[in-house]
Amino acid sequence: MKLKFTSYLANRKNGYFSYLAEIIALFAIYFSTAKLGLSLDAVSRFATLIWLPVGFAIAALLLFGYRLWPGIIVGAFLVNLLHGAPLFVALGIGIGNTLEALVCTYLLKRNGFSYSLDHLRDVLLLVLLAMPLSAITGATIGVSSLFLGKVIASSSYYLTWEAWWTGDMISILILTPFLLTWSKWPRGKTSIKRSAEIGILTLLVLAVGLIVFLGLFHADERRYPITYLVFPPLIWASWRFGQRGATAAMFAFSILASVGTIQALASFPPGRLSMSLLLLQSFMGIMAVTSLILAAVMAERRELEQRKDEFISMVSHELKTPLTTIQGYTELLHARFAQQGNQEALLSISKMATQIAKLSKLIADLLDISKIQAGRLAFAKEPVDIDLLVREVVEDLQHTTSQHQISIEGIEQRKIVGDRERLGQVLINLITNAMKFSPRAERIAVHLSHTHDTLTVSVQDFGIGIPKAHQQMIFERFYRVYSDQDRTYPGLGIGLYIAHQIIERHGGKMWVESVEGQGSTFSFSLPLAGEA
Numbered sequence: 001m002k003l004k005f006t007s008y009l010a011n012r013k014n015g016y017f018s019y020l021a022e023i024i025a026l027f028a029i030y031f032s033t034a035k036l037g038l039s040l041d042a043v044s045r046f047a048t049l050i051w052l053p054v055g056f057a058i059a060a061l062l063l064f065g066y067r068l069w070p071g072i073i074v075g076a077f078l079v080n081l082l083h084g085a086p087l088f089v090a091l092g093i094g095i096g097n098t099l100e101a102l103v104c105t106y107l108l109k110r111n112g113f114s115y116s117l118d119h120l121r122d123v124l125l126l127v128l129l130a131m132p133l134s135a136i137t138g139a140t141i142g143v144s145s146l147f148l149g150k151v152i153a154s155s156s157y158y159l160t161w162e163a164w165w166t167g168d169m170i171s172i173l174i175l176t177p178f179l180l181t182w183s184k185w186p187r188g189k190t191s192i193k194r195s196a197e198i199g200i201l202t203l204l205v206l207a208v209g210l211i212v213f214l215g216l217f218h219a220d221e222r223r224y225p226i227t228y229l230v231f232p233p234l235i236w237a238s239w240r241f242g243q244r245g246a247t248a249a250m251f252a253f254s255i256l257a258s259v260g261t262i263q264a265l266a267s268f269p270p271g272r273l274s275m276s277l278l279l280l281q282s283f284m285g286i287m288a289v290t291s292l293i294l295a296a297v298m299a300e301r302r303e304l305e306q307r308k309d310e311f312i313s314m315v316s317h318e319l320k321t322p323l324t325t326i327q328g329y330t331e332l333l334h335a336r337f338a339q340q341g342n343q344e345a346l347l348s349i350s351k352m353a354t355q356i357a358k359l360s361k362l363i364a365d366l367l368d369i370s371k372i373q374a375g376r377l378a379f380a381k382e383p384v385d386i387d388l389l390v391r392e393v394v395e396d397l398q399h400t401t402s403q404h405q406i407s408i409e410g411i412e413q414r415k416i417v418g419d420r421e422r423l424g425q426v427l428i429n430l431i432t433n434a435m436k437f438s439p440r441a442e443r444i445a446v447h448l449s450h451t452h453d454t455l456t457v458s459v460q461d462f463g464i465g466i467p468k469a470h471q472q473m474i475f476e477r478f479y480r481v482y483s484d485q486d487r488t489y490p491g492l493g494i495g496l497y498i499a500h501q502i503i504e505r506h507g508g509k510m511w512v513e514s515v516e517g518q519g520s521t522f523s524f525s526l527p528l529a530g531e532a
């Protein structure tokens with residue numbers, strides 16, 4: 001049904017009949033929800049703390065345009081008239097309620113409000129400007145009409161106004177954001193893991209809501225302050241599912257709270273319920289604002305992360321092309337100078353080539369990062385002889401250092417299934433790190449061992465080591481250990497992240513054991529062929 005609504009919004013025609021149908025629909029929703037609200041122990045008969053119509057009205061004006069205002073004025077006028085308001089009072093309330101929705105819509109539209117509420121700015125715009133001003137408009141015109149029509153005395157003006165304002169505020173803070181964020185159905189498939197999470201969260205929201213709100217108004221006054229229980233599921237929903245999660249959880253809580261209220265009507269003497277309700281609704285308002293802000297901050301963070309990933313991907317692609325050209329010309333020059341026997345130039349060219357190789361490695365790592373983020377890192381599946389691979393990598397790297405002696409301990413003669421090149425990349429990363437971070441040591445040891453179903457490779461160095469607090473974090477993207485006393489080591493903090501991802505994608509594990517000042521041992525284990 002929601003999908004149909006989304007496509008209706010997109011393909012809506014501006015015909016006269018659809019205009020009329022929209023007005024009638026808004027009128028029907030306004031009238032029926034207003035009737036429900038007025039039946040719930042309204043203060044001075046007309047100011048109710050559960051006032052859904054304004055939330056619907058504002059969402060409707062935002063989504064369908066100002067032109068639906070007649071639906072509001074007719075709905076508000078009729079419902080109040082039928083509830084016993086004198087004609088001019090009902091008309092005053094009708095005008096006030098319509099202006100309220102128009103003011104809110106105007107302030108939001110004028111300031112570039114986004115319906116997804118994905119930025120803190122949108123939430124603050126709603127909470128600090130549009131909501132207060134429009135609720136003040138509605139409450140002031142409505143309650144003044146009651147006062148001028150002699151329905152209420154001046155002594156009850158403030159109490160009535162307070163209830164009116166609170167009811168409207170809740171509706172604008174809970175219902176409107178819910179309708180706006182869900183007016184577009186989420187696109188894309190939901191993974192099984194995420195669906196399971198949604199399921200558990202929904203159950204939790206319902207369970208907590210039932211405990212908190214349906215037990216809240218028990219007549220025996222045995223009310224424990226358990227309302228705070230709503231925060232964990234609410235924070236979970238905002239954190240993991242953004243504004244849609246936050247508004248849906250809040251909406252579910254407010255429905256349960258309203259059901260609890262209706263249930264309690266029987267056991268509360270008239271007038272008593274509205275006091276409890278006022279406290280409850282203020283609490284709901286604070287909860288709604290908190291979750292809207294949290295979800296917006298999380299959404300902004302996600303957006304920044306995404307932009308950063310896009311930037312890295314773009315930069316690495318842009319850098320790759322000129323570098324390949326430079327590499328080509330360097331090789332050409334090398335060949336020319338070799339022909340001419342120009343040793344001096346050859347030396348410079350080989351220095352250039354070393355730096356170009358470093359740059360290429362950096363760019364390749366950055367490209368890998370963006371591929372991992374986009375889930376596009378491809379892996380071959382072939383039998384890999386780990387002994388041979390370790391020997392080849394160690395031999396290659398031994399040529400690059402005169403300081404370190406790299407030894408291999410243990411021969412396994414076992415195969416695993418995976419991507420030879422990627423696993424080689426992991427080994428190169430661990431051994432070059434071992435060299436880089438043990439500037440005063442002379443030895444690096446590569447150990448091979450196995451259990452009945454896994455094969456483990458460890459790279460041990462006797463260098464600076466890693467403080468305990470950092471050991472879990474070094475596998476995260478861009479994480480580097482900084483220390484004041486030590487010299488700084490070049491790097492971007494991405495090698496271990498890529499290595500960790502590669503090993504995980506092979507169904508393996510990677511870990512580190514390290515003592516600061518004594519050295520580190522980085523290990524990874526992989527399932528043996530036939531066990532994967």
Ligand code: ADP
Pocket residue numbers: 429433434437461463464465466474479480481482490491492493494495496497520
């Ligand atoms: P990079 O070395 O390019 O900064 P890595 O992801 O390979 O990035 O490593 C992340 C961080 O982990 C390094 O900055 C360093 O602080 C720490 N680290 C990695 N390997 C070692 C090691 N063998 N000894 C000590 N610290 C290490």
